[in-house]
Amino acid sequence: MVRAVAPRADARILLDAAGVARAVDRIAHQILEKTGGARDTVLLGIPTRGAPLGRRLAARIRAFSGVDVPTGSLDVTLYRDDLRMRGVRPLEETAEPPGGVDARLVVLVDDVLYSGRTVRAALDALRDLGRPRAVQLAVLVDRGHRELPIRADYVGKNTPTAHDEVVHVLLSEVDGRDAVLLDPVPARDAEVAR
Amino acid sequence: MKHLLSAADLDRAGALAVLDTAERMDRALANREVKKLPTLRGRTVVNLFFEDSTRTRTSFELAAKRLSADVVNFSAKGSSVSKGESLKDTALTLEAMGADAVVIRHSCSGAPHRLAHWVRGSVVNAGDGTHEHPTQALLDAFTMRRRLGRLEGLRVTIVGDVLHSRVARSNVLLLHTLGAEVTLVAPPTLLPVGVDSWPVAVSYELDSALSKADAVMMLRVQRERMGASFFPSAREYSRRYGLDRARLGLLPEHAIVMHPGPMNRGMEIAAEVADDPRRSTIVEQVTNGVSVRMAVLYLLLGGVDPREVAA
Numbered sequence: 001m002v003r004a005v006a007p008r009a010d011a012r013i014l015l016d017a018a019g020v021a022r023a024v025d026r027i028a029h030q031i032l033e034k035t036g037g038a039r040d041t042v043l044l045g046i047p048t049r050g051a052p053l054g055r056r057l058a059a060r061i062r063a064f065s066g067v068d069v070p071t072g073s074l075d076v077t078l079y080r081d082d083l084r085m086r087g088v089r090p091l092e093e094t095a096e097p098p099g100g101v102d103a104r105l106v107v108l109v110d111d112v113l114y115s116g117r118t119v120r121a122a123l124d125a126l127r128d129l130g131r132p133r134a135v136q137l138a139v140l141v142d143r144g145h146r147e148l149p150i151r152a153d154y155v156g157k158n159t160p161t162a163h164d165e166v167v168h169v170l171l172s173e174v175d176g177r178d179a180v181l182l183d184p185v186p187a188r189d190a191e192v193a194r
Numbered sequence: 195m196k197h198l199l200s201a202a203d204l205d206r207a208g209a210l211a212v213l214d215t216a217e218r219m220d221r222a223l224a225n226r227e228v229k230k231l232p233t234l235r236g237r238t239v240v241n242l243f244f245e246d247s248t249r250t251r252t253s254f255e256l257a258a259k260r261l262s263a264d265v266v267n268f269s270a271k272g273s274s275v276s277k278g279e280s281l282k283d284t285a286l287t288l289e290a291m292g293a294d295a296v297v298i299r300h301s302c303s304g305a306p307h308r309l310a311h312w313v314r315g316s317v318v319n320a321g322d323g324t325h326e327h328p329t330q331a332l333l334d335a336f337t338m339r340r341r342l343g344r345l346e347g348l349r350v351t352i353v354g355d356v357l358h359s360r361v362a363r364s365n366v367l368l369l370h371t372l373g374a375e376v377t378l379v380a381p382p383t384l385l386p387v388g389v390d391s392w393p394v395a396v397s398y399e400l401d402s403a404l405s406k407a408d409a410v411m412m413l414r415v416q417r418e419r420m421g422a423s424f425f426p427s428a429r430e431y432s433r434r435y436g437l438d439r440a441r442l443g444l445l446p447e448h449a450i451v452m453h454p455g456p457m458n459r460g461m462e463i464a465a466e467v468a469d470d471p472r473r474s475t476i477v478e479q480v481t482n483g484v485s486v487r488m489a490v491l492y493l494l495l496g497g498v499d500p501r502e503v504a505a
Binding site: 075078079083084086087088090091092093094095096124128129130 | 211214215218219221222225226227228230231232233261492493496497
């Protein structure tokens, strides 16, 4: 479905496996710092790849500080504003973090920040889930080209891109290996970095 | 997929997509205060019911509303139909009002097929005559998969008035697609001509069919469709084909008891069997019906405007 387009053989490497690990570590440290030790904080990953990314962040936060941060996943498909243009997609897992989101600090986690429309959909979905004390956003890659007034609080890597380039985030949980790649040439129906 | 007219419209992948979508929808809304999704905002769903129905109409209405669609309920009683309007004129009227989907129940087999040629929106068959009721089959499959963990290789026994049952027809088609083994049990007078060409086993005797069933589905005795007499007396039918406590004991430990409703308690199913909390899934089936119909409406209407595709 959506992200099934494979990276090209001549794709440029933005982050290798070690680079992905460093970026995750850095975001975990920043979350700890900015949230005062991640108290009352939950990580909510946006499927597909935001969910394993959220679990990795939780594992690193636990390793660095001993704090257990609850994690969950939030599928935003039913809240998207582009269903009519792009057609129906299969739904993905929504799992509320243990203890819910009410009155807590929710950090949304996604792989790529692009137009900002996924995050807008996630904010709408979150409103139906409960009322967090505050919402922050963590992304592995910010590739620019925002179409909405949305910004990330934590960014693994800022990468200026052209509109028709495609960013691939690969995670071992989903793709068998860790990497961030950039396809140089536009691929047909590539919605990879939506 | 533009319409859902028959359970045969779904291949294996398509049927599983509906069940998986329903599962996700159900879990996304579970434990939530606001049981509402914005997905079909601005879409209009017309419930066109020419036959009485409580659960199916309400279930479709709730499903559409949970997805934020606008719902118009239309029943033949108290409408222009009682003044002699034809199905086609009714359909064109609804079309002119901009219906994105028409959910139709009609006493004539094939009415949804006709309707699908006249309107540009999606048509969902909510039961046509003695023909089909595909969303009922989907919710039954959903319930079986939830309770028993699988559908492939599952042994399902369907008991009763198969002749008049659209539920049975749709279930046979869908369960066959999904790899389950179906046995029909009924008196010879309540089996349709040509049943030997269906992908099922047939038995006239209930007791022997129970011992290896994973699920047993009791069909309603449809008195309103029976002009002639199909069995000597209600008492005899009940004794030979009714599911009572003694017969419940013949089922394997894990087997579930299903009924599409409405029930004739004491006729095809004993009250104590219908109310057995461990075995009976009758109430669950109703709950699951909403999730399954949400999935169907989402898959039919969620994407590109069907009217634009048709135009």
